[in-house]
Amino acid sequence: MSEYKYYLRKIDNSSSNLLILELKPKDNQPIFSFRPGQYVLIAYRDKRGKMTDKHAFSIASSPTKRDSLLFGIRVQGDFTKGLELLKIGDELSVAGPYGDFCYDERKHSSVVMIAGGIGITPFFSALNYASDLGINNHLALLYSARKIEDAAFYNEIKDLAVKNKNITTLFSFTEEAVVFEKEGIINQRFDAGIIKNFVGRVDDKIFFICGPKPFMDAMVVNLNVLGVGAKQIKMEEFVMIPRKSVLIPWRNFAYAVGVAAVLFVTAFSLINRTTAVSSGSKNVDTSLLVQVNQGAIERLVSIYEAKNKALVDLNQQIIAAGLNGGTSAPVSSSNPASESSSVKPKTVPAPATLVNPTPVQASQPISIPRPRTRVS
Numbered sequence: 001m002s003e004y005k006y007y008l009r010k011i012d013n014s015s016s017n018l019l020i021l022e023l024k025p026k027d028n029q030p031i032f033s034f035r036p037g038q039y040v041l042i043a044y045r046d047k048r049g050k051m052t053d054k055h056a057f058s059i060a061s062s063p064t065k066r067d068s069l070l071f072g073i074r075v076q077g078d079f080t081k082g083l084e085l086l087k088i089g090d091e092l093s094v095a096g097p098y099g100d101f102c103y104d105e106r107k108h109s110s111v112v113m114i115a116g117g118i119g120i121t122p123f124f125s126a127l128n129y130a131s132d133l134g135i136n137n138h139l140a141l142l143y144s145a146r147k148i149e150d151a152a153f154y155n156e157i158k159d160l161a162v163k164n165k166n167i168t169t170l171f172s173f174t175e176e177a178v179v180f181e182k183e184g185i186i187n188q189r190f191d192a193g194i195i196k197n198f199v200g201r202v203d204d205k206i207f208f209i210c211g212p213k214p215f216m217d218a219m220v221v222n223l224n225v226l227g228v229g230a231k232q233i234k235m236e237e238f239v240m241i242p243r244k245s246v247l248i249p250w251r252n253f254a255y256a257v258g259v260a261a262v263l264f265v266t267a268f269s270l271i272n273r274t275t276a277v278s279s280g281s282k283n284v285d286t287s288l289l290v291q292v293n294q295g296a297i298e299r300l301v302s303i304y305e306a307k308n309k310a311l312v313d314l315n316q317q318i319i320a321a322g323l324n325g326g327t328s329a330p331v332s333s334s335n336p337a338s339e340s341s342s343v344k345p346k347t348v349p350a351p352a353t354l355v356n357p358t359p360v361q362a363s364q365p366i367s368i369p370r371p372r373t374r375v376s
């Protein structure tokens with residue numbers, strides 16, 4: 001994967017904890033090709049001028065938008081707070097694209113996208129992509145956030161659904177004080193009944209889920225209840241495995257040698273003392289002891305060497321996949337054969353707790369709760 005120089009074209013941090021960034025290629029060339037749902041690794045110069053680690057962010061714009069990339073970012077820690085301080089024109093490094101959490105219009109004729117919080121970003125790309133190309137596939141979006149102000153791209157998504165009749169939306173704002181009378185907006189968590197009522201038949205659909213882990217787990221359980229099979233579910237978790245430093249194998253090796261030396265000295269002095277006690281003499285032939293201990297040490301070192309080799313291989317794979325330089329390796333469930341073997345596939349949880357999932361019967365009354373009356 002390639003690394004590009006981009007610059008900050010627009011920044012919007014008017015909503016609390018939410019940052020919208022637009023990046024453009026430095027040389028004003030068209031952007032690289034990508035598929036809706038892919039992500040990139042971003043790094044920038046911090047206020048001391050030092051290049052930061054690389055962090056993963058899904059591209060929120062459509063691949064049809066050829067001149068810039070859009071990102072929706074939840075501001076939480078040092079990296080994202082640093083992004084907030086960037087000025088228009090500042091340079092960023094963008095590497096990618098990566099991932100396989102992708103909407104494919106040839107395969108996915110009826111799609112259900114379930115987003116929790118900032119997990120909306122890959123779906124916003126897909127919705128724009130389908131609309132820009134006039135794709136006839138049906139895209140149903142269930143989007144949950146605490147409050148409207150937390151919901152990135154909320155107005156833009158509503159506009160898309162008005163313009164494109166193939167897009168249907170159901171919003172849930174679980175902590176919004178105002179209860180909405182409008183259709184398509186609830187303030188209750190998505191459960192199996194709500195999902196079933198909104199999407200209808202489930203056997204002909206593919207379900208994409210993206211959001212915080214507890215949200216994703218709850219949605220998988222809901223889909224299980226509805227009888228949706230694991231093969232129909234694609235998930236992307238916005239979690240990264242902290243990077244293993246390339247120095248770790250050498251640290252381990254030094255540690256192994258140190259341990260071996262301590263073992264050798266301890267064993268040597270113990271045997272020496274035992275021999276001296278039993279023979280009543282301090283004049284021992286140490287060459288035999290050295291030979292005996294040498295075997296044990298060699299075995300110990302070879303075990304550590306094997307472990308080190310595995311770690312070096314792993315780090316090389318991380319480097320080869322362009323995930324080095326302080327980058328954590330993203331966990332992707334949708335991409336078991338992804339470009340980096342360091343990407344740990346996360347399998348869709350087996351319905352362990354739901355060994356015999358009870359599909360919700362069509363006859364079973366399921367109702368989307370009626371909006372409550374406005375709270376004054």
Ligand SMILES: Cc1cc2nc3c(=O)[nH]c(=O)nc-3n(C[C@H](O)[C@H](O)[C@H](O)COP(=O)(O)OP(=O)(O)OC[C@H]3O[C@@H](n4cnc5c(N)ncnc54)[C@H](O)[C@@H]3O)c2cc1C
Pocket residue numbers: 039055056057058059072073074075076077078079080081099118121122236237238239240242328329330331
């Ligand atoms: C494939 C993928 C796509 C993503 N897309 C988006 C997106 O579109 N929008 C968005 O807002 N976020 C996205 N994320 C998550 C984003 O990368 C992290 O939330 C962000 O980098 C964290 O930076 P920070 O400044 O908030 O935390 P930091 O202060 O940099 O990190 C604090 C601590 O948390 C650890 N850490 C950093 N990131 C994560 C993480 N994701 N999970 C667990 N621990 C972490 C760090 O190692 C550090 O120890 C995505 C993640 C992945 C893997």
